[in-house]
Amino acid sequence: MSLPVHEQNRQALYQAFDEALSKAGRHRVGHPYESKLAFQVWDDQATLLVHTPSAPAFAVPPSTPGFSDMLVQGQRWRGFVLPVPEKHWLIWVGERNDVRYDLIDRIVRHTLMPFLLGSLALALLVWAAIGWGLQPLQNMARIEQLLRREHRFIADAAHEMRTPLAILRLHAQNAQAATGEAERDKALGYLIGGVDRLTRVVNQLLTLARLEPRLAQRNWAAIDLGVLATETLAELTPWILERGQEPSLEIAEGVDYRVFSDAGALAIALQNLVTNAVDHSPPGGRVRRRPRYRVGGP
Numbered sequence: 376m377s378l379p380v381h382e383q384n385r386q387a388l389y390q391a392f393d394e395a396l397s398k399a400g401r402h403r404v405g406h407p408y409e410s411k412l413a414f415q416v417w418d419d420q421a422t423l424l425v426h427t428p429s430a431p432a433f434a435v436p437p438s439t440p441g442f443s444d445m446l447v448q449g450q451r452w453r454g455f456v457l458p459v460p461e462k463h464w465l466i467w468v469g470e471r472n473d474v475r476y477d478l479i480d481r482i483v484r485h486t487l488m489p490f491l492l493g494s495l496a497l498a499l500l501v502w503a504a505i506g507w508g509l510q511p512l513q514n515m516a517r518i519e520q521l522l523r524r525e526h527r528f529i530a531d532a533a534h535e536m537r538t539p540l541a542i543l544r545l546h547a548q549n550a551q552a553a554t555g556e557a558e559r560d561k562a563l564g565y566l567i568g569g570v571d572r573l574t575r576v577v578n579q580l581l582t583l584a585r586l587e588p589r590l591a592q593r594n595w596a597a598i599d600l601g602v603l604a605t606e607t608l609a610e611l612t613p614w615i616l617e618r619g620q621e622p623s624l625e626i627a628e629g630v631d632y633r634v635f636s637d638a639g640a641l642a643i644a645l646q647n648l649v650t651n652a653v654d655h656s657p658p659g660g661r662v663r664r665r666p667r668y669r670v671g672g673p
Contacts, residue, residue, distance in 0.1 A: 411429070411470060411471075411474045412427075412468060412469070412470050413426075413427045413429045413430035413431070413452075413468070413469050413470065414426065414427055414430065414466065414467060414468040414469070415427075415430045415433070415436075415466075415467045416464055416465070416466050416467075417436045417464065417465045417467075418463055418464060418465075419463040419464075419465075421435070421436050423436075424464070430469075431447035431448055431450065431452060431469075432447070432448065433447065433467075436465055436467065437454070437456050437467055438456070438465075439456060440456050440457065440458055441455065441456060442454070442455050443455075443456065444472075450471050450472075450473075451471070451472040451473075452469045452470065452471055452472065453469060453470055453471075453472060453475060454467055454468060454469030454470075455467070455468050455469070528580065531580060532577075532580050536573065536577070539569060539572055539573040540573070542569050543566060543569045543570065543573065546562050546563075546565040546566035546569055547562075547566055549562040549565070550562035550563050550566060571654070575650070575651075575654050578647075578650060582643055582646075582647045595635055595636055595637050596635070596636075596637075596638065597633055597634075597635050598633065598634060598635075598636060598638045598641070599632055599633050600632040600633070600634050600641075601626045601630075601632040602632075603638065603641060603642060603645065604624060604626070604645060605624060605626070606642075607642055607645045607646055607649065608622055608624050608649065610646075611646065611649050611650070611653075614653075615649075615653055618653055618658070619658040619659055620653055620656055620658065620659065622649075
């Protein structure tokens with residue numbers, strides 16, 4: 376700091392600085408950026424009394440009190456002018472803009488960036504905690520869905536089997552009360568036919584029970600419908616022959632039977648289709664399956 380002033384003015388400035396420091400308290404260690412501040416003091420004759428080495432050289436001291444921006448020697452400064460009428464002084468304190476921007480950049484990097492990273496980490500933790508906390512509810516929802524499906528299956532089974540069971544009981548009572556061999560054989564024939572019809576109902580209910588969860592899962596993939604139909608018919612062939620019918624499968628050569636579907640669900644549907652055809656065909660009939668191709672796929 377340079378003091379090109381008379382001894383009397385120098386002593387007055389020193390006294391003023393000592394008073395300011397005494398009011399600051401015992402802890403006088405300031406911020407590191409305080410050393411980058413510059414100040415100058417003029418008297419009422421515009422004579423420079425004291426200044427820091429980093430202070431810019433003004434041709435004319437600034438006269439407007441308060442904050443101001445100025446360009447001095449190619450450097451932009453942000454300063455504050457404070458007149459002291461009782462001392463006949465004019466005090467200017469300023470800082471270069473590049474120093475101010477550097478300070479702002481450090482503040483942003485040291486405070487805002489950790490805050491953003493911490494917020495992101497906190498959001499991830501909250502998301503994970505919510506997912507972990509909701510997992511029991513999701514499991515309960517699946518259990519409730521399974522229970523509803525089971526209750527619906529029981530209700531459907533009870534409704535569909537009530538009438539066939541009553542008919543079977545009636546045929547059994549007729550066979551028990553029959554007085555002749557022919558009458559008993561006739562009642563037993565009706566009884567066997569009723570058992571077959573009840574078996575079809577049970578199979579259809581079981582088919583629906585197996586199809587429902589598979590359709591909800593949608594495990595779709597590319598499959599060959601011709602291969603699937605061949606495998607399904609081969610599996611049912613012994614049962615069809617036992618019923619006194621002849622199975623057949625016609626697959627055209629050179630036709631692409633590939634489809635995008637659920638192989639398991641489609642196999643169940645094909646099996647149910649063949650079963651219904653056999654059940655509604657007379658003995659000695661022929662069950663024929665033939666995949667057909669239409670525009671857009673099989």
